[in-house]
Amino acid sequence: MKSLSLLFSLIFTGQIFAYSMCLECNVPPGSHFGVGSSPRFGNHMFMPPRSPWWYPYGMYNYNYFGYPAPFRNWGISPGYYPGTHGGHTGRGAFAGKPNMYVSAPQGTEIDITLNFKDKSNLLASVPAHGKKGWKVQVEGDYQLRVGESEHTFLFYDYGFDPKDYQYEYGVCTNKKLLMQELEEMLDQLGFSEYEKKDFRDYWSFKMPKSEQFCIYPQVKKELDKIVEVSFSKNVNFTRVVFMILPISDNYKNLPVSKPKKSWKSLKIDSPKESKINVREWGVAFFMESK
């Protein structure tokens, strides 16, 4: 009887529908299913008056790997995105959500421009990047004014040819340790607690379903070959993108080999002296072969 009343209360609040339709989504049960799954959204029960069609799949944080996102198996379906992206394995790749954080004395103004190299191209940006890039004014900690809006970070997505990535250093781990490994890398690279929390909040819900993963961290040396970031002032720039490969079939038929060396021995440039610090984290996945 108690469970029946619970069922009715779930039906009336719309939760049961959201939950029952969320078979493929990677959203944990409890407070994080259906809607408002990002911890940024305090009210997890929030539902707009007219819901978008995908709301049963996680309103604010639907899983990347599975319907309704165009991501399948190892990676992203390339047919939805502009650009050729090449690919030494017959696949291109997609860098999702590099977040760029700028910390500097209040009032600092700086122009930031993304320069995409051959076979790489911008897919999305907030605020809009355009050809001229971002004109940023630092108003405080995690307060960046760009035009008429204020942001905590600059965001962009891009497609690229992953041949310039390194696949020698990294780690293969299970799903329980995946986020821990990634955060440890961010910690070693000097990302702040705020930035690590952003990473955790976002990516812990976006990872594909898999028991095993290989992580290949890419730092400035590799990333500059794909998209170079230019600044109007001297900055200390730290950047990392984690190429993540969900493992199936017991490590057979992988697009790249398993990492041979621990990521801890990866050489990282020493920080330069500057009052302006820019840090960027992101995650990349292979695209499916065309």
Added chain:
Amino acid sequence: MRSLSFLVGFLISIQIFSSDFHIQPKSGVLTGKVTLGEKCDPSDIQIFVSKVRSLIYQASNMANGSFEFHLLPGQYELAVISEKGCEFKESFNITAEKVTNLSAKLNSNNESTKVSLR
């Protein structure tokens, strides 16, 4: 003659606006800005771009924040939702080599929409 000069002017305007963005061959750009209606708080805002039954992009934004999405030609839907329940939904068309501008004004009842192709 008048229509010809209009056509020339139109083509020039496309070129000028398109030059604001690096556009990949056989693709177009959706750009615009998120603004808030009267009853909408400047809470965290999520933008979704979908095509038929596939979600192509998701990004968070702030009040008065601009956005840029590169897309293949076709029909899409832009949905912008705020934490407090305001929303904006609009279908739009992407044409190769062109920039589509869409002002996304969030409202509790989605009253105001404005779409223009540049």
